[in-house]
Amino acid sequence: MKRERSIKNLQTALSMELTATHQYQLHAGVLDDWGLSLLATQMREEMREELGHSEEFMNRIMLLKGDPQMTLEKPPVRASTLKEMFETDLADEQEAIEFYTRSSLQAVEDGDLGSRAIFERIALDEEEHMSWLELQLDLLERMGEPAFISKYIPSRDSAT
Numbered sequence: 001m002k003r004e005r006s007i008k009n010l011q012t013a014l015s016m017e018l019t020a021t022h023q024y025q026l027h028a029g030v031l032d033d034w035g036l037s038l039l040a041t042q043m044r045e046e047m048r049e050e051l052g053h054s055e056e057f058m059n060r061i062m063l064l065k066g067d068p069q070m071t072l073e074k075p076p077v078r079a080s081t082l083k084e085m086f087e088t089d090l091a092d093e094q095e096a097i098e099f100y101t102r103s104s105l106q107a108v109e110d111g112d113l114g115s116r117a118i119f120e121r122i123a124l125d126e127e128e129h130m131s132w133l134e135l136q137l138d139l140l141e142r143m144g145e146p147a148f149i150s151k152y153i154p155s156r157d158s159a160t
Helices: 004-033 037-063 082-109 113-143 145-150
Strands: none
Touching: 004 037, 004 082, 004 113, 037 113, 082 113, 082 145, 113 145
16 A cells, blocks of 8 residues: 555645634634524534544554644634635635545545545535535525525524
8 A cells, every 4th residue: 555645635634724724713703703603513513523533533643654734724703794604614625625526536446445434424524514604505595694694593492
């Protein structure tokens, strides 16, 4: 098995997932600040999922005798609108799916079935999140921002 390309791809994936973790953490804080605590809770769930992905990539790098670098691919960016938040996340998810799919195929070429399985499984997770983001953008457009926002503000009954 050739390990060099797999380790390089796993490292890129690790950096992407660490970036996503911090991006969703920032989103959650912004959403709390905007009074959208229910949506902030959803972002924290995404943050935890991305953190789990980063751990899988880190562990695989170490199994292949690589040295994981805990670096961000890019700095998190504070969104100024819900639409911007969802569109940015959607673009990131699409980029991740494309990269993980390509990395999975390269892992097969290199005889690295373990990395292939991780890339494929996480790509499928990212597809689910991509679908959720597409739905949010569709709802935001169809409902309008005020009605959409009302879905994510807790009722007085749930706050007590």
